Amino acid sequence: MNPNPAREEHLVLMLGGTGRTGGRVLKQLLDRGVRVRAIVRSAGRLPEGVAGNPLLTVTEAEPLSLSAEEMLEQVRGCDAIISCLGHTNDLKGVFGAPHELVTPMVERACAAAVALQPTEPIRIILMSTVSVYRPGALDARRGGVERALTGLLRALVPPAKDNQDAADFLLEYVGTDSPFVGWVVIRPDTLVDSDVTEYALHEGIVSSLAKPDDTSRANVAHFMCDLVTEPSVWKAWRGGMPVIVNAAKA
């Protein structure tokens, strides 16, 4: 039985629900009573215990091979799209095809949202990373040397460029006041696995690349779910690129 029937008003399109962060998002959304439509390459990699949940619909497909019409049908009726897509962390995943995964999927999600002309902006919630830079005062903590280093990273490592391109597309092309698309780009630091704990959200970069913080995947998932179900959280962070880190231990 749905623990919270009122939450069935939400329908989330989930990309990357078989990943270590995405799987946690999926479970937490279902635990909150939110309906989820997941596009996965293999349903066998979904997290344990979600198969057969009446709130979950799964489509098995290569996300990049979906046509514009198929994407439109996936987005239709959704109030949010969450992407936890990321290149597999091995040589083939990092340097092999596709070099761009996150950016084209974000572009296609936005195109579908705009085509649907929803009465409320569809929320795009994107898993990103602290190597992504937001020009302007909020990331002033990242000085010239670190910006040069992350620039070099983007030149050499395709997933780093992909993550920056996706964020730039939302910031520069979609903008912060579209009537059809709202977005939050979430920037975790070094990902670790633990249960949900206290965490802190910052408007810009807080730590140097040389002294990274930890960010629990479960906390990223918790924040993503709050952006769907808690209107005040969405209002506070729409158009933001929050850095999320685990709260310092007392």
Ligand SMILES: NC(=O)c1ccc[n+]([C@@H]2O[C@H](COP(=O)([O-])OP(=O)(O)OC[C@H]3O[C@@H](n4cnc5c(N)ncnc54)[C@H](OP(=O)(O)O)[C@@H]3O)[C@@H](O)[C@H]2O)c1
């Ligand atoms: N490592 C870090 O410390 C760190 C820190 C901050 C941010 N990040 C970012 O966070 C992302 C997510 O992290 P994570 O640990 O949750 O990743 P993960 O467990 O590797 O999950 C990646 C997800 O992307 C999907 N995927 C990978 N390649 C794909 C492709 N070519 N086509 C379609 N789907 C594909 C995977 O699907 P399958 O299950 O089908 O493979 C999986 O669902 C990272 O990729 C990175 O960009 C990482």
